[in-house]
Amino acid sequence: MVIPIEDSTDPRIADYVRLRDVDLRKSLEGGQGLFLAEGEKVIRRAIAAGHGVRSMLMTAKWLDKFGDLIDDAGGVTVYLVSDEVMEGITGFQVHRGALASMERRELPSVAEVLRGSRHVVVLEDLVDHTNVGAIFRCAAALGVDAIVLSPRCADPLYRRSVKVSMGSVFSVPYARLKDWHDGLAELRAHGFRLLALTPAESAVPIEEALTGGRTALLLGSEGDGLSSRWLAEADQAVRIPMSREVDSLNVAAAAAIACYLLTAAAR
Numbered sequence: 001m002v003i004p005i006e007d008s009t010d011p012r013i014a015d016y017v018r019l020r021d022v023d024l025r026k027s028l029e030g031g032q033g034l035f036l037a038e039g040e041k042v043i044r045r046a047i048a049a050g051h052g053v054r055s056m057l058m059t060a061k062w063l064d065k066f067g068d069l070i071d072d073a074g075g076v077t078v079y080l081v082s083d084e085v086m087e088g089i090t091g092f093q094v095h096r097g098a099l100a101s102m103e104r105r106e107l108p109s110v111a112e113v114l115r116g117s118r119h120v121v122v123l124e125d126l127v128d129h130t131n132v133g134a135i136f137r138c139a140a141a142l143g144v145d146a147i148v149l150s151p152r153c154a155d156p157l158y159r160r161s162v163k164v165s166m167g168s169v170f171s172v173p174y175a176r177l178k179d180w181h182d183g184l185a186e187l188r189a190h191g192f193r194l195l196a197l198t199p200a201e202s203a204v205p206i207e208e209a210l211t212g213g214r215t216a217l218l219l220g221s222e223g224d225g226l227s228s229r230w231l232a233e234a235d236q237a238v239r240i241p242m243s244r245e246v247d248s249l250n251v252a253a254a255a256a257i258a259c260y261l262l263t264a265a266a267r
């Protein structure tokens with residue numbers, strides 16, 4: 001069903017409002033159990049991963065091009081808007097042609113994602129959705145089996161993460177710890193060796209610590225890095241050696257290097 005919408009305040013398109021307003025989006029998406037996928041590839045990957053489509057929003061020029069996609073989405077309602085209305089609703093130009101409002105699914109438990117995994121990444125309190133998306137993309141590309149998030153880590157299904165991950169948030173299994181303080185004990189109970197990634201000079205170079213077996217790479221937040229609690233809980237602090245002129249790597253860059261070294265060492 002295709003429904004033209006001429007007014008950006010029309011309540012039928014409330015799923016799509018103010019995409020740049022992070023706080024509003026967090027409460028809207030959490031409350032309604034939805035997330036937004038942008039662009040054909042990402043929407044297709046979300047559908048293939050089993051997420052239901054609530055509706056789609058696009059301008060007229062994309063309607064024919066996305067005919068197959070609309071069919072794949074199961075005869076979903078498509079809201080058709082002008083470029084001006086699109087920008088009025090979302091607050092920016094949607095270059096990838098279409099947005100889809102998708103249904104969230106219940107996350108698996110930490111135990112479920114750890115079972116059968118050998119290499120995992122654990123993210124403590126990352127705040128930047130771009131970094132979270134980039135780390136999912138690295139994990140998918142480099143053969144990491146799963147990602148575990150601290151209770152306060154940014155949402156992988158936030159639009160920006162979904163987009164930057166290019167849909168890897170749908171292919172890499174992930175779960176969220178319920179408990180920050182004692183959460184790492186659950187990984188250890190599953191036989192994982194915990195390597196805390198830190199730029200600190202006192203840490204050992206990561207290559208020296210990769211001994212095979214089940215390994216979890218712990219990565220810290222953009223500002224403060226890993227908490228003293230998680231550093232103390234880890235089996236070993238490891239670093240990627242850097243030039244002395246730089247304090248630290250961006251967390252997604254650190255993740256890419258560490259994931260490559262971890263999975264390459266196991267090949």
Ligand SMILES: C[S@@+](CC[C@H](N)C(=O)[O-])C[C@H]1O[C@@H](n2cnc3c(N)ncnc32)[C@H](O)[C@@H]1O
Pocket residue numbers: 196197198199200218219220221222223224225226238239240241242247248249250251252254
């Ligand atoms: C921007 S850094 C945080 C910097 C923070 N001042 C610190 O000392 O950890 C974010 C995360 O990236 C990872 N990281 C950055 N540079 C690293 C390096 N050279 N070796 C290992 N991990 C690194 C760590 O997990 C860190 O918690």
